[in-house]
Amino acid sequence: MxxxxxxxxxxxxxxxxxxxxxxxxxxxxxxxxxxxxxxxxALHLLVEEGYSALSMRKVAAxxxxxxxxxxxxxxxxxxxxxxxxxxxxxxYEVEFxxxxxxxxxxxxxxxxxxxxxxxxxxxxxxxxxxxxxLWALSNHDPFxxxxxxxxxxxxxxxxxxxxxxxxxxxxxxxxxxxxxxxxASMEGLTVFAGYRxxxxxxxDQLERMAIQSFLRIVQxxxxxxS
Amino acid sequence: MxxxxxxxxxxxxxxxxxxxxxxxxxxxxxxxxxxxxxxxxALHLLVEEGYSALSMRKVAAxxxxxxxxxxxxxxxxxxxxxxxxxxxxxxYEVEFxxxxxxxxxxxxxxxxxxxxxxxxxxxxxxxxxxxxxLWALSNHDPFxxxxxxxxxxxxxxxxxxxxxxxxxxxxxxxxxxxxxxxxASMEGLTVFAGYRxxxxxxxDQLERMAIQSFLRIVQxxxxxxS
DNA sequence: ACCAATTTAGGACACTTGACAAGGTTTGTC
DNA sequence: GACAAACCTTGTCAAGTGTCCTAAATTGGT
Numbered sequence: 001m002x003x004x005x006x007x008x009x010x011x012x013x014x015x016x017x018x019x020x021x022x023x024x025x026x027x028x029x030x031x032x033x034x035x036x037x038x039x040x041x042a043l044h045l046l047v048e049e050g051y052s053a054l055s056m057r058k059v060a061a062x063x064x065x066x067x068x069x070x071x072x073x074x075x076x077x078x079x080x081x082x083x084x085x086x087x088x089x090x091x092y093e094v095e096f097x098x099x100x101x102x103x104x105x106x107x108x109x110x111x112x113x114x115x116x117x118x119x120x121x122x123x124x125x126x127x128x129x130x131x132x133x134l135w136a137l138s139n140h141d142p143f144x145x146x147x148x149x150x151x152x153x154x155x156x157x158x159x160x161x162x163x164x165x166x167x168x169x170x171x172x173x174x175x176x177x178x179x180x181x182x183x184a185s186m187e188g189l190t191v192f193a194g195y196r197x198x199x200x201x202x203x204d205q206l207e208r209m210a211i212q213s214f215l216r217i218v219q220x221x222x223x224x225x226s
Numbered sequence: 227m228x229x230x231x232x233x234x235x236x237x238x239x240x241x242x243x244x245x246x247x248x249x250x251x252x253x254x255x256x257x258x259x260x261x262x263x264x265x266x267x268a269l270h271l272l273v274e275e276g277y278s279a280l281s282m283r284k285v286a287a288x289x290x291x292x293x294x295x296x297x298x299x300x301x302x303x304x305x306x307x308x309x310x311x312x313x314x315x316x317x318y319e320v321e322f323x324x325x326x327x328x329x330x331x332x333x334x335x336x337x338x339x340x341x342x343x344x345x346x347x348x349x350x351x352x353x354x355x356x357x358x359x360l361w362a363l364s365n366h367d368p369f370x371x372x373x374x375x376x377x378x379x380x381x382x383x384x385x386x387x388x389x390x391x392x393x394x395x396x397x398x399x400x401x402x403x404x405x406x407x408x409x410a411s412m413e414g415l416t417v418f419a420g421y422r423x424x425x426x427x428x429x430d431q432l433e434r435m436a437i438q439s440f441l442r443i444v445q446x447x448x449x450x451x452s
Numbered sequence: 453a454c455c456a457a458t459t460t461a462g463g464a465c466a467c468t469t470g471a472c473a474a475g476g477t478t479t480g481t482c
Numbered sequence: 483g484a485c486a487a488a489c490c491t492t493g494t495c496a497a498g499t500g501t502c503c504t505a506a507a508t509t510g511g512t
Binding site: 184198 | 276355359361374404410412413414416428431432440443447
């Protein structure tokens with residue numbers, strides 16, 4: 001029963017910062033403050049009411065600003081939203097890069113750990129609410145598509161390393177495919193067992209099942225013979 | 227190599243109707259025609275430009291109607307969208323119910339078949355574009371959440387039957403969890419290997435991998451000992 | 453052929469949206 | 483304390499939104 005020691009995780013949880021702001025250059029500190037306040041309010045609005053609620057006026061109202069002031073900091077809605085997505089996605093990337101540091105345990109343990117962390121994040125309101133919006137947007141906005149896929153590329157990196165270790169006999173392409181499949185499987189659970197979803201309560205069992213399943217497929221997978 | 231006979235599928239593809247319209251009752255036939263035309267145009271708009279493009283005026287323009295006429299058939303935008311989602315989701319449900327008829331082969335084969343059909347559907351533009359919108363909407367609209375989850379309940383039915391057959395020793399709850407996990411895994415691939423997604427070209431390998439993985443986890447899964 | 457039920461046309465209303473411009477206020481620096 | 487850059491307020495604009503209303507045209511059954 002190699003999967004039962006979830007409680008012994010070295011990293012009990014990840015606390016992904018809401019947003020990662022780029023280092024400031026120029027301008028007064030007050031300006032940067034309000035800029036961050038704007039993006040925070042925008043994120044809050046996105047999480048609570050969805051993408052369609054992200055109007056300039058609502059954002060301005062949420063953080064107690066006049067519209068004119070908002071357009072001073074972000075001239076267009078487009079600009080604001082791009083800045084928001086950048087800060088949002090960067091925050092996840094920072095965290096995923098940190099996960100890459102886990103190198104001292106057996107690969108089986110690390111797989112369980114990484115998957116556990118991701119599945120834990122999926123249950124948060126922020127992730128459950130934001131990512132479906134991003135997925136939907138990416139269908140019509142190449143910028144979003146590219147940014148989101150770049151995020152997932154980073155998310156797969158830690159999986160890739162583990163898979164390589166477990167199956168050095170497979171081709172890099174196979175490693176990629178396995179990491180992709182595992183990552184996609186977990187993302188899919190968002191819709192069913194994410195925050196306030198019907199099967200939120202079954203996430204513990206699903207996590208056990210998922211990790212068990214992922215470990216198995218990595219161990220036994222054989223690419224098509226042809 | 228029990229998974230290699232994808233080409234021997236009995237049902238080479240499913241052609242999910244775009245929309246399933248309820249039987250008409252009362253009214254002239256012309257009225258029903260335009261009603262269906264409206265919903266078809268709305269679906270087209272939803273797929274091509276996303277949910278935010280679903281304005282009354284755009285829908286009216288797309289099917290060459292005046293706004294006044296559109297509001298005659300659907301008094302409010304809300305009403306139109308609900309009718310659209312109903313027709314849309316019904317179309318999938320009709321198809322999923324049809325899959326339940328596959329009962330003459332071995333459960334292993336049927337699992338591969340059902341998963342193959344679902345993964346095939348995921349690659350269509352319609353499904354790739356519509357479902358992320360639905361997932362996003364379901365976060366803020368209980369009506370959509372309920373309708374979507376009802377759809378997935380039906381989608382899992384065929385999986386449930388197969389899993390029951392393969393593992394009669396497990397509890398119904400375990401059967402549910404397995405079906406849920408498998409279904410969620412496949413849905414997750416939408417974002418990565420759906421229509422015009424970066425890994426669309428790897429869907430064949432992913433499908434093999436998925437089916438292989440799903441069969442294994444069903445065969446070996448053991449619930450937590452406690 | 454008629455007529456009532458149904459469908460279409462066209463426009464009007466009140467409101468929100470993103471964007472802009474011109475002026476006023478704060479902030480840091482010399 | 484002057485001065486310029488940064489920041490904020492206020493008001494306005496055209497375009498787009500959902501909803502409603504009235505009158506004309508079409509339809510299907512008699």
